[in-house]
Amino acid sequence: MTELITIKDLKVHYPIRSGFFNRVTDFVYAVDGVDFVIEKGKTYGLVGESGSGKSTTGKAIVGLEKVTSGGIIYEGQDVTKRSVRKKMNYNKDVQMIFQDSMSSLNPKKRVIDIIAEPLRNFDRLSDQEEKQRVKSLLDIVGMPEDALYKYPHEFSGGQRQRLGVARAVATNPKLIIADEPVSALDLSVQAQVLNFMKRIQQEFGLSFLFISHDLGVVKHMCDNIAIMYKGRFVEIGTREDIYQDPRHIYTKRLLSAIPQIDVKNREAHKDNRRRVELDYVTHQKDYYDETGRVYDLRTITASHQVALKNGGAE
Ligand SMILES: Nc1ncnc2c1ncn2[C@@H]1O[C@H](COP(=O)(O)OP(=O)(O)O)[C@@H](O)[C@H]1O
């Protein structure tokens, strides 16, 4: 295993202020102690329902959110400090794509300026070189050259996600954090965008941190997966561990929630979903401590860890 980036006991707590003096009275434990490794050229999936802390984790890694404690180790350096990130040109290597391309791509700028912006931060190119580079980036994501001088609103949602990817790969990064990159798209368009993301990954030897609320979407993308709940990991493993041998009740519930396209099995799927939901309602207290906190992870196999009380001994 060749690791690209190592996340150590990462915590991001947001202060809640209230009262006349606007004092900090409590914290939102958005990310509350997660450990994982993203390998070179591989895709790490981060999956959980809305509010579980996925985006905060992604933003902390790229440097958009202040880290409360813990480490993010890249090329032997802890990049939780802004000064360290700056010194090593960290954000040339680590880029982020967001779900909502309409708000993440500046609507007042033309495509050439949007895609060239990260380049301008790190490379000194002549106008001609820059135009050439943006053209080749458009080509990589399957967009025509005449997109150069258009504005984001002139494209469909799927095309805008392609522009977002072109922008993210502009600096030739090592890691792209893709936060729900296809969640706003129709199913058929989702498949297209996922396919070219995979192609780009192979071409550039990229790593992805792929964030989604839907285990169905990440299935064909990810080598390793972490299931996140209330700022903690309930289960981590390889794709096979998670889909073939899920151990935590929350993972099972997410699996049963994957939309079923196959008409034949729809009834059986519905029954299974009802059964898992009932199991979840009845037994969920066994899976969390008395404060509702997720237990620490325990090792099942070399690749598979689950947050069970007493390591799962029943
Ligand atoms: N800037 C913020 N200030 C306070 N709380 C926040 C902030 N951003 C996110 N949160 C809270 O942190 C938790 C995790 O949010 P988020 O990381 O966006 O989850 P996800 O991406 O999994 O939906 C949520 O409870 C959310 O309300």
Ligand SMILES: [Mg+2]
């Ligand atoms: Mg999110």
